[in-house]
Amino acid sequence: MSSDSGFYSIIDYTVDGPETQRELAEAFAEIQERWVRFYPGYLSARLHVSTDGTRVYNIVHWASEADYRDFVETSDTEGRMAAIQQALDGLSGEAEPRMSGAPTYRVVREIGPGPQRTGDT
Numbered sequence: 001m002s003s004d005s006g007f008y009s010i011i012d013y014t015v016d017g018p019e020t021q022r023e024l025a026e027a028f029a030e031i032q033e034r035w036v037r038f039y040p041g042y043l044s045a046r047l048h049v050s051t052d053g054t055r056v057y058n059i060v061h062w063a064s065e066a067d068y069r070d071f072v073e074t075s076d077t078e079g080r081m082a083a084i085q086q087a088l089d090g091l092s093g094e095a096e097p098r099m100s101g102a103p104t105y106r107v108v109r110e111i112g113p114g115p116q117r118t119g120d121t
Contacts, residue, residue, distance in 0.1 A: 005107040006043060007065040011058040012098040018053035020093030025049055027087035028058045035080040036060065041067020056095070068104065 011028070015021045025047045032045040041063040048057040062068040088095055 005110060007062040007068050008105045008107070009060040009062070009068065010099075010103050010105060011060070012103065013056045013095045014054055014098055015056060015091075015095045016054075016093040020091050020095060021049050021053050021056055023091050023093075024056045024087070024095050027084075027090075028056070031080065031083055031087065032058075032060070035075070035083060036071070039067070039071045039075065041070070055098075065104075065106065 013024060015024055028045070028047055036042060036045070043061040043063055046059045046061070048059065049055070062071070
């Protein structure tokens with residue numbers, strides 16, 4: 001597998017239950033559609049919710065770090081952040097960000113499907 005799999009921004013929130021989790025995932029989807037998805041290099045956003053109802057991950061995939069950096073430089077960050085805050089304020093429960101620093105990542109290795117290795121102990 002190639003290690004050149006793009007660039008990711010991973011937004012991580014803790015929430016107080018399944019209803020808040022559902023609301024936050026919907027809010028993140030709307031924000032992606034309204035503020036992000038049309039920028040060059042944007043590939044997708046995958047919203048993950050934990051099965052215990054306590055976490056929401058928004059994993060945004062960019063073609064390259066340069067595309068992400070261009071988005072950061074040219075997008076309406078103030079408007080997008082205001083939309084995020086409005087979404088958080090409108091939740092029926094509590095949500096707390098869990099990121100520290102810039103939540104950006106590069107893929108360094110990916111292991112795909114294949115046969116079981118033999119001889120390992």
